[in-house]
Amino acid sequence: MVVPRPGAWRWFGVFAFAFLIFTQTLAILTSPPDRDMGDLEKILYVHVPAAWITFLSFFVVLAFSARYLWKGREKDDLLAAAAAEVGATFNGLTLLLGMIWGRPAWGVWWTWDARLTSTLVLFLIFVGYLALREFVDDAQRRAQWSAVVGALGAINVPIVYMSVRWWRTLHQIQSNPNTMDPAYVLGLRANAFAFLFIMIYFIHQRYVIASLQRATEHAAEAVALGGQQE
Amino acid sequence: MTWNEDWGRISAIARKDLITERRSKAGFNSVAALGVTMLVLFGFAFGPDAQALRDAAAGALWLAILFAGVLAFNRSYQVELESGALDELLQYPGARWTIYAGKLISNLIFVSLMLAIVVAAGIVLFQIHIPSAWPMLLVTLLLGIVGLVTLGTFYAAMASRTRAREVLLPLLLFPMLVPVLLAAMSASKALLGGDLMHEASAWIRLLLGYDVIFLVAALFAFEHVIEV
Numbered sequence: 001m002v003v004p005r006p007g008a009w010r011w012f013g014v015f016a017f018a019f020l021i022f023t024q025t026l027a028i029l030t031s032p033p034d035r036d037m038g039d040l041e042k043i044l045y046v047h048v049p050a051a052w053i054t055f056l057s058f059f060v061v062l063a064f065s066a067r068y069l070w071k072g073r074e075k076d077d078l079l080a081a082a083a084a085e086v087g088a089t090f091n092g093l094t095l096l097l098g099m100i101w102g103r104p105a106w107g108v109w110w111t112w113d114a115r116l117t118s119t120l121v122l123f124l125i126f127v128g129y130l131a132l133r134e135f136v137d138d139a140q141r142r143a144q145w146s147a148v149v150g151a152l153g154a155i156n157v158p159i160v161y162m163s164v165r166w167w168r169t170l171h172q173i174q175s176n177p178n179t180m181d182p183a184y185v186l187g188l189r190a191n192a193f194a195f196l197f198i199m200i201y202f203i204h205q206r207y208v209i210a211s212l213q214r215a216t217e218h219a220a221e222a223v224a225l226g227g228q229q230e
Numbered sequence: 231m232t233w234n235e236d237w238g239r240i241s242a243i244a245r246k247d248l249i250t251e252r253r254s255k256a257g258f259n260s261v262a263a264l265g266v267t268m269l270v271l272f273g274f275a276f277g278p279d280a281q282a283l284r285d286a287a288a289g290a291l292w293l294a295i296l297f298a299g300v301l302a303f304n305r306s307y308q309v310e311l312e313s314g315a316l317d318e319l320l321q322y323p324g325a326r327w328t329i330y331a332g333k334l335i336s337n338l339i340f341v342s343l344m345l346a347i348v349v350a351a352g353i354v355l356f357q358i359h360i361p362s363a364w365p366m367l368l369v370t371l372l373l374g375i376v377g378l379v380t381l382g383t384f385y386a387a388m389a390s391r392t393r394a395r396e397v398l399l400p401l402l403l404f405p406m407l408v409p410v411l412l413a414a415m416s417a418s419k420a421l422l423g424g425d426l427m428h429e430a431s432a433w434i435r436l437l438l439g440y441d442v443i444f445l446v447a448a449l450f451a452f453e454h455v456i457e458v
Binding site for chain 2: 069121124125127128129131132135136137138140141144145147148149151152153155156159160162163164166167
């Protein structure tokens with residue numbers, strides 16, 4: 001197990017946070033108040049990027065899980081786990097920010113609409129994934145099982161979304177740059193990149209921690225077996 | 231490997247599990263009793279008004295089946311783990327997916343029998359009028375439990391071998407089953423109400439699609455799960 005060195009990553013982290021502060025400030029200062037929602041609109045720049053990053057992280061989980069099942073490298077397992085943790089965090093953040101937005105905009109904290117409900121179910125699926133990792137001690141078994149659970153969970157995402165959508169729908173139709181006033185597009189795009197950098201930085205940091213933990217476990221095993229430490 | 235050999239393995243495992251179950255009976259009886267108890271408790275939550283009970287019947291039935299079924303899945307691996315039978319089972323030559331298929335069939339039969347008892351109790355307790363489209367209802371029940379048992383049998387292969395199996399299996403399984411539950415509940419509810427909006431067939435198609443996708447996925451992935 002090779003433990004990655006911090007090196008340039010430290011500066012990438014500083015850059016990511018600085019960029020986030022810059023894009024948030026930019027978006028808040030340049031965007032005019034919304035016709036209906038007024039300044040409430042500003043939560044757009046954290047809620048929507050958080051939701052995008054949630055889905056992106058889970059796609060990363062799927063990719064590394066599939067690669068683990070294919071090649072069996074421990075590195076892929078740790079990266080999938082790191083992406084799942086970061087994804088679950090952004091997922092929780094998306095739900096919380098959505099509630100903070102929903103309360104004044106819709107008058108309720110929660111509504112059983114398709115996107116809200118499927119985002120919540122997604123959160124629960126990955127809470128299960130992280131719990132599984134917690135409860136399995138054997139490293140190879142944990143890697144193998146969580147790769148399968150991660151892949152199945154990711155397959156289920158579109159099915160959950162479709163089923164909940166049929167069940168009930170109220171959320172506004174997804175906006176895209178054509179339906180959105182150009183005054184909001186720049187801020188949203190810039191913040192999406194800021195969140196992307198933060199995601200990459202977090203996944204990397206989480207991966208480094210996991211590698212260190214694995215390295216200590218390997219070292220402890222080697223000592224217990226009376227062998228030489230590498 | 232020919233198909234006949236594979237089928238021989240599948241049926242041997244299914245038969246073995248069912249014989250064990252039949253000779254003990256305690257497992258089936260208590261799980262079915264729990265399903266009915268659950269229905270009674272749902273009756274307290276929604277009743278005693280007859281119309282309110284009828285409206286809630288489909289949801290209550292499926293939740294009772296879900297909660298009782300989840301106990302059956304862990305059991306089907308636990309009997310293997312006691313006295314290390316699983317290790318020996320894995321020593322036999324042949325494809326691993328046949329073990330899953332065998333357990334899937336025995337669990338399907340187990341859950342179907344339990345479902346028959348729970349549904350019979352539900353018809354009485356929730357004062358359900360059996361609709362004229364009852365064959366569709368039967369299809370819904372069947373596709374619903376196939377979805378439930380497909381993932382239940384698969385996830386139990388992992389959860390039953392962890393430290394926290396009682397909590398881990400439902401935690402993994404229930405969110406994954408959201409489409410099955412929504413489709414099965416909605417289709418059952420629509421059919422019990424006469425399917426005025428003609429929505430039942432769309433839900434049944436969703437159930438069918440879900441069952442096929444996860445059955446194939448589980449058959450492929452089982453090898454990765456059972457060998458470690």
